[in-house]
Amino acid sequence: MIRFEDVSVTYEGAAEATVRGVDFEVPEGELVLLVGPSGVGKSTVLGAVSGLVPHFTGGTLRGRVTVAGRDTRTHKPRELADVVGTVGQDPLSHFVTDTVEDELAYGMESLGLAPEVMRRRVEETLDLLGLADLRDRPIATLSGGQQQRVAIGSVLTPHPRVLVLDEPTSALDPAAAEEVLAVLQRLVHDLGTTVLMAEHRLERVIQYADQVALLPAPGAPLQLGSPADMMAVSPVYPPVVALGRLATWSPLPLTVRDARRRAGSLRDQLAPSAASRAARAAPDPKRGGTPQARPSDPAPTRRWLPFLRNHKPTPTTPPATAQPTAEIQALSVRRAHIQALRQVDLTITPGEILALMGRNGAGKSTLLNTLVGLAEPTTGSVSVGGLTPHRTPPPTLIRHVGLVPQEPRDLLYADTVAAECTAADHDADATPGTCRTLLSTLLPEITDVTEDTHPRDLSEGQRLTLALAVVLTARPPLLLLDEPTRGLDYAAKARLVTLLRNLAAEGHAIVLATHDVELAAELAHRVVLLADGEVIADGPTAEVVVSSPSFAPQVTKILAPQRWLTVAQVREALG
Ligand SMILES: Nc1ncnc2c1ncn2[C@@H]1O[C@H](COP(=O)(O)OP(=O)(O)OP(=O)(O)O)[C@@H](O)[C@H]1O
Numbered sequence: 001m002i003r004f005e006d007v008s009v010t011y012e013g014a015a016e017a018t019v020r021g022v023d024f025e026v027p028e029g030e031l032v033l034l035v036g037p038s039g040v041g042k043s044t045v046l047g048a049v050s051g052l053v054p055h056f057t058g059g060t061l062r063g064r065v066t067v068a069g070r071d072t073r074t075h076k077p078r079e080l081a082d083v084v085g086t087v088g089q090d091p092l093s094h095f096v097t098d099t100v101e102d103e104l105a106y107g108m109e110s111l112g113l114a115p116e117v118m119r120r121r122v123e124e125t126l127d128l129l130g131l132a133d134l135r136d137r138p139i140a141t142l143s144g145g146q147q148q149r150v151a152i153g154s155v156l157t158p159h160p161r162v163l164v165l166d167e168p169t170s171a172l173d174p175a176a177a178e179e180v181l182a183v184l185q186r187l188v189h190d191l192g193t194t195v196l197m198a199e200h201r202l203e204r205v206i207q208y209a210d211q212v213a214l215l216p217a218p219g220a221p222l223q224l225g226s227p228a229d230m231m232a233v234s235p236v237y238p239p240v241v242a243l244g245r246l247a248t249w250s251p252l253p254l255t256v257r258d259a260r261r262r263a264g265s266l267r268d269q270l271a272p273s274a275a276s277r278a279a280r281a282a283p284d285p286k287r288g289g290t291p292q293a294r295p296s297d298p299a300p301t302r303r304w305l306p307f308l309r310n311h312k313p314t315p316t317t318p319p320a321t322a323q324p325t326a327e328i329q330a331l332s333v334r335r336a337h338i339q340a341l342r343q344v345d346l347t348i349t350p351g352e353i354l355a356l357m358g359r360n361g362a363g364k365s366t367l368l369n370t371l372v373g374l375a376e377p378t379t380g381s382v383s384v385g386g387l388t389p390h391r392t393p394p395p396t397l398i399r400h401v402g403l404v405p406q407e408p409r410d411l412l413y414a415d416t417v418a419a420e421c422t423a424a425d426h427d428a429d430a431t432p433g434t435c436r437t438l439l440s441t442l443l444p445e446i447t448d449v450t451e452d453t454h455p456r457d458l459s460e461g462q463r464l465t466l467a468l469a470v471v472l473t474a475r476p477p478l479l480l481l482d483e484p485t486r487g488l489d490y491a492a493k494a495r496l497v498t499l500l501r502n503l504a505a506e507g508h509a510i511v512l513a514t515h516d517v518e519l520a521a522e523l524a525h526r527v528v529l530l531a532d533g534e535v536i537a538d539g540p541t542a543e544v545v546v547s548s549p550s551f552a553p554q555v556t557k558i559l560a561p562q563r564w565l566t567v568a569q570v571r572e573a574l575g
């Protein structure tokens, strides 16, 4: 159904081809997962299937890509639209109409389907993707995850034979991701739909793949094989595989269920450390709970950019006497007729890393927005460093709080990476070069990107890192990140974890709104769960996530009833 014959793509101005010698086939009715580190060219391969590369992106495509027998060099994307449905990384750029129902119907209208067929498929898709309650809503008022579900729904309704999906679950909560993937699997199994999908959160998707197409490094040949074979050699792999590699299980487990079946002896080996951890763990006086295990590395340095040194500082529990960085009291926010937050109380203290979790639409972004003055309290109060955010002028506020938004492009407005960094230095009154240094430290590969690259042409991970560098340039005591691991591979995520731990050790308070349960398990001191605008749990990470089937990380599920959160903890305990 999809055939690549010795394909290489070179973007304009690039010294070398982004992908080269790509040669593989995807048979009809298979789901193939495209795996590889950030910036390796996954979106480029996907774009070559939908025709967006090179017709829309520019550059040169050598070799041949055919989809259902059509050559994508000679067929423009719209001439492939009846066969290929594409969801890119940025749902907003997809939408052509204003409301959910219109958007679901649009693709079918352009193909001239009969009104009764359109009606039926819209209803089916609203049900399948849990969008029925949102059918009349303007798309612009939906949360990030709700928008992503609409974007997926809008490509499903025309029943294309081929689906090309670039990180389709990146903004979805864990339960919604499972629902969407189950729908895709049904299409593959029941209708013979062919799916080519790139996704960084392999823990969510690997079990659905028939085959894995691996791009291990820039310019390296693409390898196609069974998920287990590819996971044995891939530089990127989910925690279940990391645990399998650590325990030398063969074949490698790909699901929590597989791993649980083999975990008996590992649990036995870990039992003494689990018992001694339990005995050591003193109740946390501040929160009345058991603190999670913490690395016992050297004391943190006070230097700015300490992550330059590759050390793991001890996450600090803030002293009880510390002045709060931010305080939220009885906060309610109404947006149009939607009650986005209800009576939220939250105190954020210096040095703490707090993960805000909850289903799509629970109110996480709204809460972050109130902290940076982008949303106003309807009732209640918000105070950051003693200031009321929505009444504070931005030049003052950026020194107190910075938000890396869900769509980094909402923050980036210059035409080049260099101009973006210069503007950030200027806005923050920082020494020229501060932003650029931050950027290269966060993402060493950024040196491959010229100063003149348009932020739009960066890969998703690169763009997010640029936005993070821009925000950090002003060194705000409160750093907010909305879904920061969207588009990041495991290595970039590990660098982000080190960076954020070090910032916290310096006294920065960090709040992450995230659906990435593995990130929360690894990084957060505390998890606040929101449901329908209300706080339903607030406590140490281990306590909040352990009891939740949706929010527990893979290692916790595999090794229960012992309470381990990450592979790193298990490795340390095994010595
Ligand atoms: N339109 C474009 N013009 C110039 N360079 C581009 C363009 N699109 C992508 N690139 C570059 O090509 C490389 C591969 O990008 P691509 O988005 O395909 O990688 P990716 O594997 O999908 O990355 P990620 O996982 O971070 O999304 C990156 O260095 C990127 O900067």
Ligand SMILES: Nc1ncnc2c1ncn2[C@@H]1O[C@H](COP(=O)(O)OP(=O)(O)OP(=O)(O)O)[C@@H](O)[C@H]1O
Binding pocket: 140, 141, 142, 143, 144, 145, 146, 171, 173, 335, 336, 337, 338, 339, 340, 358, 359, 360, 361, 362, 363, 364, 365, 366, 367, 513
């Ligand atoms: N401008 C708006 N007008 C009306 N309703 C809105 C607006 N922005 C958000 N909402 C609604 O407020 C609720 C909370 O949205 P919010 O974006 O805070 O959720 P979230 O928890 O961040 O979701 P996600 O995980 O999908 O990003 C949702 O029901 C959303 O549809």
